[in-house]
Amino acid sequence: MKKYNLTFISIVFLVLPIFLLLMGDFKERTLLKDSISILTIIAFCLMSGQLFLNRNYRKIRHDMKMSSVVKIHKFIGYSFLVVLLVHPFLIVVPRFFESGVEPIDAFMTIITTFNSLGVILGIIAWCLLLVLGITSMFRNKLKFSYKTWRVFHGILAFAFIVFAVWHVIDLGRHINFLMSVYLIAIAFFGIVLLLNTYLFNSSTRV
Amino acid sequence: MSIQSINGCIGCETCIKMCPTDVIRLDPKTKKAVIKYPADCQICHLCRMYCPVDAITISPEKSIPVIVSWG
Amino acid sequence: MTIQSGINKITRRNFLALAGGTVGMAALASMGVPASFIENNLEIDLDKIDHQENEADVLVIGGGMAGLFAAVKAHDAGAKVMLVSKGSLGSSGQTPFAKGIFAYDKDLTNVSLDEFVDQVSRSAIGTNNPVYTKQMAEHSLARVTDLREWGFFDSPLYNNSFNKPIKERNIPVMERITITHLIKENDRIAGAAGFSVDEEKVHFFNAKSVILCTGAGGFKPNGFPICDLTHDGTVMAYNIGAKVTGKEWNDGHPGQSINAASCFDGWHGMFERKPGLTSVEIHHDLGVDMNYMAYMNGNPLQMGPPGMNNQKGSTGGPYRPEEFSRKEPPGGDNKPPGREQPKEGGAPPGMGGTVVGGSSAGMSIHKSEGLVPINDKCESTIPGLYAAGDALGSYMAGAIYTQIGSSLAGSAVQGAVAAEAAAKYSKYIEFQNISKNVMNKIEEEILAPLKRDAGYSPAWVTQTLQGIMIPNFVLYIKKESMLKAALAYIEELRDHHMPMLKAADMHELRLAHETRNMILSAEMKLKASIMRTESRCSHYRLDYPDMDNENWQAWINIYKGSDETMQFEKQPFDSWPNGKRIIV
Structure with a gap:
């Protein structure tokens, strides 16, 4: 058994979304814009994948040690959390290099469009993600018992994924039917596994 | 066909207001901008330049026959 | 049916x-x-169509460069102002696409103001009104200074910079309202009427004076961003008896042959430029010479500057004063396309590649068509009705393009001049009552196509x-x-x-x-x-x-x-409509 087996994760959360992206009828834009889009999409898919990259992983796959799973979970969590947190700003970055609305004006318009459900969902998801990140970073300072922590982290993750998937389906530039199905499926199974763990499984610390 | 598609619209209505020829309107159900009167698009790109999320794609072709003075 | x-x-x-x-x-x-x-x-x-009445001392119709200054300066002169626009402030008509603005700065040129006016007059072959030519040059720098303060030169999009002075002054702005009627009572202006495209509402405006800043117009041509300009001001003023002028002159801009309707592409990115300043540079441009060559020789037209008259068989044709014959490609006034592009502002270069005609069809030379002014205050033949910019037939540049960038500058200058005159007029006059009968009749006319x-x-x-x-x-x-x-x-x-x-x-x-x-x-x-x-x-x-x-x-x-038919009269080049001589 390899220490790390990333094949499964990469196929489901990296290759599949990129495949769906290429299959979709999306307009090619500038390299910068497309790079930002792809980075954000990958970040989101991998972040959704976090629902599996925990104790649940070992329920469906048995090719990694739990410590490796935790390592990957932390790596993906911290790095792509940053991408998702800055993505509202990344959206307006290309405006620095082209003519049109000023990036700051564009950003202000985005975050003040409260008649849009998608924007509100996005802001909520963003805040949840921020809390997820900060609490993970300062987990030791929280002095939660492992069980409390797990429920706390799980509930936040659950709330985040619901708001975020909804936000993405409502506003995503690269959303089509297949992409929506994919995201809903990931979220759904992730949540099912999560609930399963909490309701029917009383694990102990690794 | 002139203004072609709007992807990733957040419903801020900026393009609707900035279009000189009233081509774009808000879909009352989805609360997103839709290309309602494409035949009147003069392909000036103001909507695209004003859009805060750069959601608008425009092609240079006109959706109705083009009449010129000589050609 | x-x-x-x-x-x-x-x-x-x-x-x-x-x-x-x-x-x-x-x-x-x-x-x-x-x-x-x-x-x-x-x-x-139809039963849900609403009706709203609004009131202002000075009603400004149009939200382009002229409308901006008309509203701001009328407010500053003490009038209660309202601005109503068919589109949005700084984002309709030709203003959003005009990237060069002329400023006459006596410290930066060795051409004196009088020489400038003389030179424009020579290029215009008498068709210009030198009072308006001089007025534009004289005030241009002051208007440019205002614009700079509002951030006009900082962005290729003008909505923000136009909104700045308007918001600072709390001037009410009503956007996306198409004005169709001017209302005259007792032989002077009483208001205007139109409808909102968003709200299914007819709007009446009771006003002591009206400044038309409605721009010029065309036949919704392909290749020029003027599909929202249909001479609305000219027609509504004509309908209440105002004199209009300049209908025989032509803007002769060609367009590109590939995707002729795409003005963005035809102007080669000019719409994305930030505005910039132009200095004294007088031409005799964009008449019909290129159209004449295409007519005589057929297309494809060899792209040379119009007026070089170097094509076989195109001897004769439109006359261009010797002094203004040129060897370089032409620049439009605020207008189209071509090769080397300056980073900002300036006049657009000539069209590159194969061209087709009529991209601005139905439009005359800037400021040559529109309401006839009776004096240098942008006042029309109807008391209380003013016009500024392309809605005013001021003949500021004559019946040909002369000074590059003067169109945008002229709209700013005239907006401010009309504003001060209208504000002054409004001080000494009362609102007029618009009768229910008149309102009903107008509402009927506005809504007729729906019915x-x-x-x-x-x-x-x-x-x-x-x-x-x-x-x-x-x-x-x-x-x-x-x-x-x-x-x-x-x-x-x-x-x-x-x-x-x-x-x-x-x-x-x-x-x-x-x-x-x-x-x-x-x-x-x-x-x-x-x-x-x-x-x-x-x-x-x-x-x-x-x-x-x-x-x-x-x-x-x-x-x-008086019999409702279209009447025509001549007005000598050197005189105002009342026969008084035009003295610079």
Whole structure:
């Protein structure tokens, strides 16, 4: 058994979304814009994948040690959390290099469009993600018992994924039917596994 | 066909207001901008330049026959 | 469904069969071509159409460069101002696309103000009003300074910088309202009326004075961003008896042959530029020379600067004063496309590659067509009615493009001049009561296209009008027989189709009124062109190729006669409408 087996994760959360992206009828834009889009999409898919990259992983796959799973979970969590947190700003970055609305004006318009459900969902998801990140970073300072922590982290993750998937389906530039199905499926199974763990499984610390 | 598609619209209505020829309107159900009167698009790109999320794609072709003075 | 006054009852199915079968109709519809005479499938509830009354000392109509200064300066002069615009502030008409603004700075040029005016006058061959030429140059730097303070030069998009002074002053702005009527009571202005495209609402404006900043217009041509400009100001002022002028002159801009309708591409990225300053540079540009060459030699036209007259067989043709013949490619006034692009502002270079004609069809030279001013205060022949920018026939540049960037500067300057005059006028006058009868009649006229069970779609009538007016042998290279032939078609549209324009929603209602305005403009343009039996500046007659200084040192004014017919008169180049001499 390899220490790390990333094949499964990469196929489901990296290759599949990129495949769906290429299959979709999306307009090619500038390299910068497309790079930002792809980075954000990958970040989101991998972040959704976090629902599996925990104790649940070992329920469906048995090719990694739990410590490796935790390592990957932390790596993906911290790095792509940053991408998702800055993505509202990344959206307006290309405006620095082209003519049109000023990036700051564009950003202000985005975050003040409260008649849009998608924007509100996005802001909520963003805040949840921020809390997820900060609490993970300062987990030791929280002095939660492992069980409390797990429920706390799980509930936040659950709330985040619901708001975020909804936000993405409502506003995503690269959303089509297949992409929506994919995201809903990931979220759904992730949540099912999560609930399963909490309701029917009383694990102990690794 | 002139203004072609709007992807990733957040419903801020900026393009609707900035279009000189009233081509774009808000879909009352989805609360997103839709290309309602494409035949009147003069392909000036103001909507695209004003859009805060750069959601608008425009092609240079006109959706109705083009009449010129000589050609 | 009924076709006009019940001549015969006809079902939609029968009608489609008559019109060449459903397949043909479907094919047309799939191309986006509207069928001509069709049932009006109303998409709004007529009973829900609301009505709102508004009031202001000075009502500014139009939200471009002239409207901005008209509103700001009238407010600063103490008037209660309201600005109403068909589009949005700084994002409709030609203003958003004008990237060069002229500033006469005596410290930066060795051309004196008087020399500048003389040089423009020589290029314009007498067609300019030197008072307005001088006024533009004199005030241009001050207006540019205002604009700089509002951040105008910091962005290629003008909505923010235009909103800044308006918001600072709390000037009420009503956007996306199409004004269709000016209201006159007791021989002076009393207000205006129009409708909102968003709200299904008719608006009445009670005002002591009105400043028309409605821009120029065209026939919704392909290649120029003027499809929202249909001479609305000219037509509504004409309808209440104002004199209008300049209908025989032509803006002769060509467009690119590939995707001729795409003005963004045709102007090669100019729309994305930040505005910049232009300095003294006087030409005699964009008349009909290129159109003449294309007419005589056919297309593809060798792209040389118009007026170089270096093409085989194109001897003769439009006259250009020797002093202004040029060897470099031309620049428009604020206008189109070409090769090397400066980083910001400036005038656009000449069109590159193969070109086609008529990209600005239906538009005259900036500031040569519009309301006739009776003095240097932008005042029209109707007391209380002012106009500024392209809505005013000030002949600031004459009947040909002279100083690059002067259009935008002129709109700013005239907006401010008209504002001060209107604010002063409003101080000493009372509001007038607009009677219920008048309001009902106007509301009826505004909504008429919505109330027709059947009729002609504005899009189809517009396309028909374009087919009549845009070919180069009509308004570009003119002769009496063709002008009269085109006039016969236009009179048919005026008499038969205009009264039957239909609209299914507020967007189409706007198109219906725009189409009506274009038909009346076309009539004015053809008749004025027939009347001017000479060639001068941007007006070229094959049957009268020479300048006639004996009979035609005069502008043509158009007004509605007491019998409602279109009347024409000459106004000598050196005088105001009342006969007083123009003294610089």
